[in-house]
Amino acid sequence: MSAQQITSPIEEFFQLQKDLDGFTSRFTKEISSKKRQIIDDKTSFNIKVNDLKSEEVRLTSQINQLDGHRSELQRKIEESIINFEDRRAKIDELHAEETKLNTKKLELDEELNGINNQINEINNKIEKLSKNLEDQVVQDDVELVKFERYLGLRIEVLKEDLMKFRFSNLDASNLDKEFWIDLNIAEEFQITGSFPAMGEDEMAPILVEFNQSQNFGRFLKQIRQVLKSNI
Template identity: 25%
Template sequence: MSVASLKSGLDTLDVGAVYSSGTIGHDSPTTAAAPNIPQFSFDFDKLRHDMDVLQEKFDAFIADGRKRILEDRIVFEKEITDAKEQEQQISNQIEYYREKEAELAQESAREQQELQETESSISEFTRKKQDLIVLRDAVVAQIRETQLVVDKKLAARSQDRAKFLAQSSLNAPELAFWEKNLGLRIEGFDDDQLKIVFTLISESAWNREYYVVMDLSDPDYQIIRCDPQLDKNVVEGTVTRLNESRDFGRFLKDIRNAFKASGL
């Protein structure tokens, strides 16, 4: 029952009490019909005042409760909003870290592949290095062998040069005779080469020059040029006899006779 209904009942009770107390209508049939109803005194003003105070407190309690509920609802809704925002932020962070995890996984796979390629390249370069070391050692050994051969040839060449100079000094008087009477002239043609020139061979042209160019760079002599051109077998025969005997004077005679016999 509400406070307002209670107040209405009290107001009704108050009126009945007035009638029953006989203060209004002393000749009423009601008074005569109910002579034994007990009479009582009741402070309805105080009760009404207390009810008004109670109503005010109750209304204040209800208003305060509504206010607290509204404030709690506002706080709750704010907490829900904050929680949703935090949830969204956490979801965004989770998505971000998932993307980062995927990127790191790709980067790790790429680095692993690069590492494998680098290791493969290092292995290939190591193998090539070993091959080059072996090749270098073989080339160095070959160079040493070649150097030994060259040193031997240089030593032999020095000996031949010394023999040639010694023979030249012995043949100097005869060579001077040949140059004067037989038209023989020996010239330096190039490094380690001699040009041997003959004249007084052709009766129709005593001043015509016949010559051969000899290579002295090897232990064995070689004729590298001949003018006019002599028969190859004749030239090879004279050079072979020279290399076997080392008789340079006989060689000069053989070459002069070969030019003269050629009829050129």
């Protein structure tokens, strides 16, 4: 085993100073590095804070815009709901009106069918009366010829349901003077006009008998007598 070397105090001092200088250098470098790191971190932090503040401002602006859009959207939704309710009420009203119109149409269709049936019945009666009148005219042809020849009777067809009967040889002072009646044959026989004017009490019994008997010759005789009595 070798003998230990003895170090003098001066050598120990220089060695200690050397070690201290090394430590100081390392410590200074470490502190500088940490300081730079802190400065860099602080700078980065400040940048991030500023970025976050900018982002906060941007997001706040967007939130405000969204709040405005939401308020506007809410207003439009409320208006749409009101409009929808108004339209739904109008649609319900139109549906109710349509139902009423359909019901009214059915009623009118039924009424129209009834009127058409009545028209058909009237037309049938007119055809029957016209046929009866034609048959009566043929039956009384000889008598009518006598009327036309001796009593001055002329018959005119004004319309399909209206005839005019002209009488002359009634007024002794003027044999050519004509007197007339208009006879409606649409349903029941009716006198719609005459010259000279005939009273209701004069026409009524003649028409009642004529509508019952359909005796055309007798009807003309009675009319002639009434017209002559009114001269």
